[in-house]
Amino acid sequence: MKLKKFALGALAVLVVGGTAGWLSLDKETRGLLAAMPTNRDLLFWSQPQRDAAFRAMDRISLLAKWHDIPAGSTPSPLPPGPPLKLQLDVDAYMAGQRGAALLVLQDGKLRLERYGLDFDRNGRWTSFSVAKSLTSTLMGAAIRDGFIKSLDDKVSVYIPEMKGSAYDDVSIRQLLTMTSGVKWNEDYADPKSDVAQFNNHKPEEGVDSLVSYMRKLPREVPAGTRWLYSTGETNLVGILINRATKKPLATYLSEKIWVPAGMEQKATWILSKTGQEISGCCIQAAPRDFARFGQFILNGAVVNGKSIVPEGWLADATTSRTTIGQPGRGYGYQWWTYDSGAFTARGIFGQGIFIDPKRKLVIVSNADWAGGARDPGASASREAFYQAVQKAVDDEAAAGPHS
Structure with missing residues (x-):
């Protein structure tokens, strides 16, 4: 499923680190940001807007600013286990x-x-x-x-x-x-x-x-x-x-x-x-x-x-x-x-x-x-x-x- 894209006019109000920052983003990310609403009240966004925004809240400085939470250099393992035998689809x-x-x-x-x-x-x-x-x-x-x-x-x-x-x-x-x-x-x-x-x-x-x-x-x-x-x-x-x-x-x-x-x-x-x-x-x-x-x-x-x-x-x-x-x-x-x-x-x-x-x-x-x-x-x-x-x-x- 590909996300529905909204009018590119939204780009005029997006601020993503200036032109250089925008060009440094991959194509998928630029597509997501182009779909972002200008309305900050996310409770009232449409479903396609939410689909795009929920994975990109920290890439849209128009909507919000944020602090990074750094991770360490050694991730804890998540070893695979046997698949669960679930009685549902x-x-x-x-x-x-x-x-x-x-x-x-x-x-x-x-x-x-x-x-x-x-x-x-x-x-x-x-x-x-x-x-x-x-x-x-x-x-x-x-x-x-x-x-x-x-x-x-x-x-x-x-x-x-x-x-x-x-x-x-x-x-x-x-x-x-x-x-x-x-x-x-x-x-x-x-x-x-x-x-x-x-x-x-x-x-x-x-x-x-x-x-x-x-x-x-x-x-x-x-x-x-x-x-x-x-x-x-x-x-x-x-x-x-x-x-x-x-x-x-x-x-x-x-x-x-x-x-x-x-x-x-x-x-x-x-x-x-x-x-x-x-x-x-x-x-x-x-x-x-x-x-x-x-x-x-x-x-x-x-x-x-x-x-x-x-x-x-x-x-x-x-x-x-x-x-x-x-x-x-x-x-x-x-x-x-x-x-x-x-x-x-x-x-x-x-x-x-x-x-x-x-x-x-x-x-x-x-x-x-x-x-x-x-x-x-x-x-x-x-x-x-x-x-x-x-x-x-x-x-x-x-x-x-x-x-």
Whole structure:
């Protein structure tokens, strides 16, 4: 399938390092960039625009700026394993998901790897809110490194500009679990929602754009009494880590995870208007490196025999800290949880890293769901796929090693 190309008039407003930078790009990349929309509000792009943009967010300086997340020189291996015997048609599943990448690691071995939408293992696909779970892991690292004293510290201790706002008395723990009680609208279909508007907000002079937006939000209920999904909360978590560590999040991510976990390619992190990584969203990475991150978490986030996070952190982060109104599900520290012990990082339009410690499973999904940001049908289909993989692993175990 070849991507539909849009009017070349868009080239007049694209800025890709000037003429020399444009000519240095390969033909495929130039074709992708020619298809890019001039509208920055990606929630309202057409499907062909999303197909083009989700693999090229960090090649379009009109839409965003970014920081690189350098990788090391020695990628960790992903040895092949025997193909999974799934009781479903994987090609049909990929088509229904409009999948760009689908990988299954089991016991550290790559047992399924498929690509679609003219994408392949060498490209970088955007994460959307999968980035929240990486931000959470950096919070654990910052506590382990002594930059942050306690999850019970108040947000305003690290972000003084929040004093006097609804976040003044909110703890870091309440930010991580999205139980601040502050009003927020995460409706992806509403152009006037907070999630659609925060990154286009004109900040007060000298104030970070995200802080400027978030500190004006009103309190709705007492802190700690209600869960409400809020990308804005994760954005504050990221700013807090940045303030505490005095390092860009991309640098800290490279130091704590990307290099020691053996990522194969550099990744990138989209920035806000005032130059801060948007920590609730938009890390561009190769699918195999998303899989390596999942395996890193499954292995306890261990580097040279020591975990980068405090003892007990991952157990707390990946099990339910608050109810979300769905039977058998919960929310931890920026991870979606299952009562079964599995947990997942999730992003709109079909991004995900599903981790099942019991079965030593990591499942990575990159996609552009046809039904929109949340697409209930595609979401249900993905849950069914997770269950099919779990069943295949269970059937293998029951059959024994000589089956």
